[in-house]
Amino acid sequence: MAKRVVDVLVPVALDRAYSYRVPDGLAVAPGDFVSVPLGAREATGVVWAENPAPDIRLDNRLKDIESKLDYPALRPELRSFVEWLANYTVSSRGMVLRMCLRMGEHLGEERERIGVRLAGAPPARMTPARARVLAALDDGMVRAKSEAAREAGVSAGVIDGLVDEGTLQTVVLPPEPVAENPDPDFTQPEFSTDQRMAADALKATIAKDGYSVTLLDGVTGSGKTEVYFEAVADAIRKGRQSLILMPEIALTAQFLDRFAARFGVRPAEWHSELTPRKRARTWAAVAKGEVPVVVGARSALFLPYADLGLIVVDEEHDPAYKQEDGVHYHARDMAVVRGHIAKIPIVLSSATPAVETETNARRGRYARVALPERFGGQRLPSVEPIDLRAAPPPRGRFISPMLAGEVKIALERKEQALLFLNRRGYAPLTLCRACGFRFACPNCDAWLVDHRFKKQLVCHHCGFGLPHPHQCPKCAAVDSFVACGPGVERLEEEVHELFPEARVLVLSSDLVAGIERMREEFAEIAQGLFDIVIGTQLVAKGHNFPMLNLVGVVDADLGLSNGDPRAAERTFQLLHQVVGRAGRDAGIGRGFLQTHQPDHPVMRALIAQDREAFYDAEIELREKTHYPPFGRLASIIVSGGDKHETASYARELARWAPLNENMKEGVRVLGPAEAPLALIRGRHRMRLLLKAPRHYDLSAYMRRWLAKAPKRRGSIKLDIDIDPQSFL
Ligand code: ADP
Ligand code: ZN
Numbered sequence: 233m234a235k236r237v238v239d240v241l242v243p244v245a246l247d248r249a250y251s252y253r254v255p256d257g258l259a260v261a262p263g264d265f266v267s268v269p270l271g272a273r274e275a276t277g278v279v280w281a282e283n284p285a286p287d288i289r290l291d292n293r294l295k296d297i298e299s300k301l302d303y304p305a306l307r308p309e310l311r312s313f314v315e316w317l318a319n320y321t322v323s324s325r326g327m328v329l330r331m332c333l334r335m336g337e338h339l340g341e342e343r344e345r346i347g348v349r350l351a352g353a354p355p356a357r358m359t360p361a362r363a364r365v366l367a368a369l370d371d372g373m374v375r376a377k378s379e380a381a382r383e384a385g386v387s388a389g390v391i392d393g394l395v396d397e398g399t400l401q402t403v404v405l406p407p408e409p410v411a412e413n414p415d416p417d418f419t420q421p422e423f424s425t426d427q428r429m430a431a432d433a434l435k436a437t438i439a440k441d442g443y444s445v446t447l448l449d450g451v452t453g454s455g456k457t458e459v460y461f462e463a464v465a466d467a468i469r470k471g472r473q474s475l476i477l478m479p480e481i482a483l484t485a486q487f488l489d490r491f492a493a494r495f496g497v498r499p500a501e502w503h504s505e506l507t508p509r510k511r512a513r514t515w516a517a518v519a520k521g522e523v524p525v526v527v528g529a530r531s532a533l534f535l536p537y538a539d540l541g542l543i544v545v546d547e548e549h550d551p552a553y554k555q556e557d558g559v560h561y562h563a564r565d566m567a568v569v570r571g572h573i574a575k576i577p578i579v580l581s582s583a584t585p586a587v588e589t590e591t592n593a594r595r596g597r598y599a600r601v602a603l604p605e606r607f608g609g610q611r612l613p614s615v616e617p618i619d620l621r622a623a624p625p626p627r628g629r630f631i632s633p634m635l636a637g638e639v640k641i642a643l644e645r646k647e648q649a650l651l652f653l654n655r656r657g658y659a660p661l662t663l664c665r666a667c668g669f670r671f672a673c674p675n676c677d678a679w680l681v682d683h684r685f686k687k688q689l690v691c692h693h694c695g696f697g698l699p700h701p702h703q704c705p706k707c708a709a710v711d712s713f714v715a716c717g718p719g720v721e722r723l724e725e726e727v728h729e730l731f732p733e734a735r736v737l738v739l740s741s742d743l744v745a746g747i748e749r750m751r752e753e754f755a756e757i758a759q760g761l762f763d764i765v766i767g768t769q770l771v772a773k774g775h776n777f778p779m780l781n782l783v784g785v786v787d788a789d790l791g792l793s794n795g796d797p798r799a800a801e802r803t804f805q806l807l808h809q810v811v812g813r814a815g816r817d818a819g820i821g822r823g824f825l826q827t828h829q830p831d832h833p834v835m836r837a838l839i840a841q842d843r844e845a846f847y848d849a850e851i852e853l854r855e856k857t858h859y860p861p862f863g864r865l866a867s868i869i870v871s872g873g874d875k876h877e878t879a880s881y882a883r884e885l886a887r888w889a890p891l892n893e894n895m896k897e898g899v900r901v902l903g904p905a906e907a908p909l910a911l912i913r914g915r916h917r918m919r920l921l922l923k924a925p926r927h928y929d930l931s932a933y934m935r936r937w938l939a940k941a942p943k944r945r946g947s948i949k950l951d952i953d954i955d956p957q958s959f960l
């Protein structure tokens with residue numbers, strides 16, 4: 233009798249699932265983890281499907297599955313999600329599977345945790361250290377060994393010594409749970425009428441079950457978090473898991489504490505800063521259904537939930553949801569897909585929804601639940617322009633007299649001020665006064681950014697760094713360099729000169745040593761330990777700083793001129809969010825925009841606080857130009873080490889685009905053209921852009937095209953991006 237054959241998908245860059253024979257007596261089913269021979273090595277894979285009719289010719293060359301692994305099986309829902317996502321993003325299924333298996337190699341037996349407690353007579357020889365241990369353990373309770381040592385202020389050796397003497401007794405502790413169980417009734421906030429209605433609407437989607445998408449559309453400070461916690465509470469009551477996606481998980485200690493205030497305990501976290509061990513334990517606990525709520529970055533979408541019942545996408549408009557390398561996907565869109573497959577409710581939360589989301593809500597495809605007012609009767613901050621043409625800062629300075637005046641008033645009132653500038657470092661460009669030489673990155677099409685704190689000129693694209701030079705490499709002039717333009721570090725200098733007494737904090741991702749310190753800094757701002765905060769987009773998102781009432785945007789025009797079709801939307805969202813940090817708790821919030829274009833539609837909408845006008849105009853423009861969501865885009869970046877070879881391959885690729893069909897179907901292939909960033913990390917980049925009608929299957933078109941594409945030569949690489957967000 234022929235042996236049973238199954239197809240096994242391996243988490244590497246392969247789309248195919250390979251066939252393997254199932255040894256007699258080995259019980260495996262689709263979803264099971266198995267170890268299989270792959271080439272010369274052993275690989276971990278997932279049984280993907282039965283293969284009832286394996287290729288006869290291959291039959292006796294097929295290899296056997298080595299063994300079945302003791303991991304929880306991948307459920308059909310997650311396997312469908314992998315299939316769907318690979319197909320949509322034109323990625324190999326193996327690479328998408330890999331995103332589901334980010335538990336590392338640490339899965340398996342738990343290391344035993346050993347605890348100690350006081351059990352026998354005091355030791356024959358008493359020392360001060362030993363005495364401290366006895367005092368600390370006096371209550372007879374069991375403590376982990378490391379904890380006992382810490383409490384008594386002694387080394388682990390002292391504890392071991394007391395164990396040997398029989399004074400302490402060891403006990404095997406149960407493994408520490410990944411997360412404690414949240415209590416949906418731990419506390420109940422007192423809701424305003426609007427909040428109550430919004431919470432009830434979300435609770436109704438949980439009660440009803442099944443797929444739905446709801447936009448929780450609330451102004452900054454309206455209590456969106458409090459409101460969607462009610463949906464999470466109901467999911468917990470039903471015994472189902474919830475996922476709360478966050479754009480910048482590293483920054484959300486405040487969020488974790490709010491969760492704890494509502495549910496009694498902190499939720500499980502999932503992000504890139506978890507230790508490998510924590511990662512493996514969390515993965516397994518999620519798969520076993522032991523974790524009721526996960527708060528995570530976009531990668532949390534790929535966890536093997538035992539019974540996912542709700543996904544909340546907080547700040548759903550945030551660009552950080554787009555993964556731009558490897559598999560290019562948008563976590564908000566894929567959350568909706570996962571919700572559709574799992575037949576569960578999705579909540580998208582934002583004060584400034586993505587144009588796509590807003591359009592879906594306007595057309596009734598998504599339900600909308602609105603919170604039009606701030607909680608506690610606080611007013612939204614006013615927004616005023618500072619016209620830099622009429623009242624510019626002094627030469628070489630970036631804070632206008634008017635903004636400086638407002639900061640001064642805020643300080644006199646003992647309130648905080650936030651100066652927002654979305655630029656890391658000291659200055660974006662350094663040039664030689666004598667000959668005009670500019671420092672550029674040797675690997676990228678970019679200027680080197682002056683970082684005084686690090687004492688380097690740094691490339692923001694590849695990380696290349698150069699110690700601050702004394703001599704111009706071109707004309708040999710000495711100390712002839714001028715910094716051009718501002719970064720947050722330069723702003724700090726100016727602020728110190730203007731307000732020597734003020735306590736100033738610069739918040740920028742490159743200046744903090746890790747996530748814990750960053751969380752502390754946010755807490756310190758909230759406690760009022762700083763008067764002036766200077767920050768990049770890190771500070772724009774989601775934070776609550778009760779004493780902050782003034783927000784000054786140093787360069788409101790910064791994001792408008794980069795040729796991105798979403799530049800207006802992004803700028804509107806970012807500036808609205810950052811100004812929304814002001815006046816949340818008490819007092820009157822005010823935002824100031826330093827701009828050269830106070831009449832730009834984005835500035836006008838921000839100043840008039842007329843969000844609808846902005847969306848009306850933007851949606852109309854997108855509709856007219858067939859940009860998303862009224863048309864579809866995809867891009868291919870062709871990159872390679874040699875400029876000529878890259879360009880010639882890109883041209884050849886363009887010639888192979890399935891032309892006849894696309895004429896009929898309305899697909900247009902634009903390019904190849906040099907990408908705006910024509911060189912990154914020593915690789916030359918050419919871009920092809922595809923435009924298609926709204927319902928066109930661009931992924932299928934892309935696959936047809938790539939199937940015919942000429943063989944790639946040398947170092948040529950293709951990056952496929954369906955629904956691109958970045959146009960650089
Ligand atoms: P948003 O996310 O809409 O900007 P938040 O959810 O951060 O707003 O809420 C703003 C602030 O108001 C938070 O400090 C929150 O704890 C508080 N808050 C909101 N609703 C309530 C409520 N019903 N009772 C008490 N505090 C609330
Ligand atoms: Zn570089």
